[in-house]
Amino acid sequence: MPYAEDALQILKSRGYRITQPRRKVLELLERAETALSPYEIKDLLDSAGERVDTVSIYRILECLEDNHLIHRVLTSGKVHKCDLSNEDHCRLDQEDHCHHNLICRSCGAIEEVHCPGLSPLEANLGKQAGFTIETHHLEFSGLCRKCS
Amino acid sequence: MPYAEDALQILKSRGYRITQPRRKVLELLERAETALSPYEIKDLLDSAGERVDTVSIYRILECLEDNHLIHRVLTSGKVHKCDLSNEDHCRLDQEDHCHHNLICRSCGAIEEVHCPGLSPLEANLGKQAGFTIETHHLEFSGLCRKCS
DNA sequence: ATCATTGCAAACCGTTTGCAGCCTT
DNA sequence: AAGGCTGCAAACGGTTTGCAATGAT
Numbered sequence A, B: 001m002p003y004a005e006d007a008l009q010i011l012k013s014r015g016y017r018i019t020q021p022r023r024k025v026l027e028l029l030e031r032a033e034t035a036l037s038p039y040e041i042k043d044l045l046d047s048a049g050e051r052v053d054t055v056s057i058y059r060i061l062e063c064l065e066d067n068h069l070i071h072r073v074l075t076s077g078k079v080h081k082c083d084l085s086n087e088d089h090c091r092l093d094q095e096d097h098c099h100h101n102l103i104c105r106s107c108g109a110i111e112e113v114h115c116p117g118l119s120p121l122e123a124n125l126g127k128q129a130g131f132t133i134e135t136h137h138l139e140f141s142g143l144c145r146k147c148s
Numbered sequence C: 001a002t003c004a005t006t007g008c009a010a011a012c013c014g015t016t017t018g019c020a021g022c023c024t025t
Numbered sequence D: 001a002a003g004g005c006t007g008c009a010a011a012c013g014g015t016t017t018g019c020a021a022t023g024a025t
Helices: A003-013 A020-031 A038-047 A054-066 A120-128 B003-013 B020-031 B038-047 B054-066 B120-128
Strands: A070-072 A079-081 A099-104 A110-114 A132-143 B070-072 B079-081 B099-104 B110-114 B132-143
Touching: A003 A020, A020 A038, A020 A054, A020 A079, A038 A054, A054 A070, A054 A079, A099 B120, A120 A132, A120 B099, A120 B132, A132 B120, B003 B020, B020 B038, B020 B054, B020 B079, B038 B054, B054 B070, B054 B079, B120 B132
Parallel strands: A099 A132, B099 B132
Antiparallel strands: A070 A079, A099 A110, A132 B132, B070 B079, B099 B110
16 A cells, blocks of 8 residues: 555665655655656645755656656656556566556546556557557546546 | 648648748658657758758647647657548547557557547446546557568 | 765756748738 | 748756765665
């Protein structure tokens, strides 16, 4: 459950250090229901009195992304915490961790969807075009349960 | 077939003017097999002796995108010509023209895929999460026929 | 004590804005 | 002739880099 703590332990096990700025960013991401841009993270931390330098936020996000602890929303570039309840989810050896997002256009809430792989339909699209599909990126936009 | 000419006629019919810069950009896009960034377009035009100001390229691309004559690749932000052979493809009243891309990671070639709508699998994903899906963005990356 | 990590300053780069002048209609 | 469109200059804003200081191990 505690996303921030889990993420910090994973980082530690991989030789990274547990620092205050990293903890502050992770705890913010733990609270956030929506995806956030680096600047939004900066502002939210500022207004909470938790001062972290903008540059550090960029570097921390890069580190978290490298370690599959956050992912980026393609259509906005914002970042969102990964679901760490699935053991394999943040493994480093899988280049393409296959999950997708349901993004509410009204409240911005993000729900993570575990992908069961290419559907027959999708596989067929590639085959028709003589294309060998390696990875795919998929995002849904719509209304979440509360907003619809 | 002649993408640039078709696009110019569509623009004209919508009250836009046919100008040299627009023609130059469209003819470049017609030749391009891969998606291009604004700066790549600028450089390619320069080396062809066809000088168009960077700012104009931005404004022309914005116009073309507004009119559904080009589309943007989500994972790179680059633009690519739309397939205009389909009559409805660049209509203005359809907010979400549903097509997707097969992008070759080796040569960058882009193939456009006409989307038959949400697959049962996709529709089901949304339903499970209580999500009303309105639009979706899908990109495939892999190897095209030549590169595989 | 060591070295990863942070904070600050400044550079960087793609993009946007304002405005005068040009060119299509 | 009118006004949409372009080109130039300059501003803008998010991101990156270099380096000294800090702090986790």
